[in-house]
Amino acid sequence: MREDTYIDEQSAYEFITWYFKKDETELTKKEFEGCLWFYDNKNKEYVLRKKYTGQYAIPVELFDKWQNHLKSKIIEPPLGVIPKWLHDEHRVKDLKAAINRYLDNNREVSAEWIDEYNLLVKSIRDRKSKV
Template identity: 90%
Template sequence: MREDTYIDEQSAYEFISWYFKKDKTEFTKKEFNQYLWFYDNKNKEYVLRKKCTGQYAIPVELFDKWQNHLKSQIEEPPLGVIPKWLHDEHRIKDLKAAINRYLGNNHEVSAEWIDEYNLLVKSIRERKTKV
C-alpha cells in the first residue's frame, strides 16, 4: 500500500512545477487548478491527487525527493568566527581549569598562563564596567 503526504494548494503547485520541469512542462496556476490529479505516464504512477478536503496527496518518496531538492538549494553563509568577548570568556575558563589541574598535581604553572589569565580577567572586568 502506498503512503502519501498531504500538502496545501500552494505547496502542491510548487511541487508539480518542480516535478514536471525535468520534462520541460510548465503550468500556470490557472492551468494547475483545472486538474484534480497528475499522472506520470513514464513511471506509470499518480504524482499528485487533489483530495475532497482541498489538500493534495503526494507519494512519500516523491515528497522526500522534493524536500531534499529544496534543501540542496539553500545557500548557507560561510561560518564566521566566535566573538572576541565570548572567546575570552571560554579561554579564561580553560586557563583557570588548567592552572587548577597543575596546582592540584603539584606541577609548576607556566608564567605565560598566569599572565594571560590576569590580562583576560582585567579585560573582562573593564568590558563589564563599560556596559
C-alpha cells in the same frame, strides 16, 4: 493502498514544477469529477491530485524525494568566528585549568599564562560592569 502527504496549492505548484524538471517527465493533466490529477506516463502513477477539500495529495515517497531535493538546495552561510567575549571567557577557563594542573603537580607556571589570565579577568570584569 497508497499513503499520501497533503499540501497546499502553492506547495503543489512548486512540487509539480520540480517533478516536471527532474527527469524531463511527461505528465498528463486530467480532470475527473472536478478534481485535478497529474499522471506520470512513464511510471504509470498519479503524482499529484487535488482533493475536494482544496488540498493536494502526493505519494509519501515522492514527497520525501522532493523534500530531500529542497534540503540539498539550502546553502548555509560560511561559519564565522566565535565572538571575542565568548572566546575570552573560554580562554580564562582554559588558562585557570592549566595553571591549576601545573600547581597540583608542583610545576613552575609560565608568567605569560598568569599575565594573560589576569588581563582577561580584568577585561571580562570591566565588560560586565558596563552592562
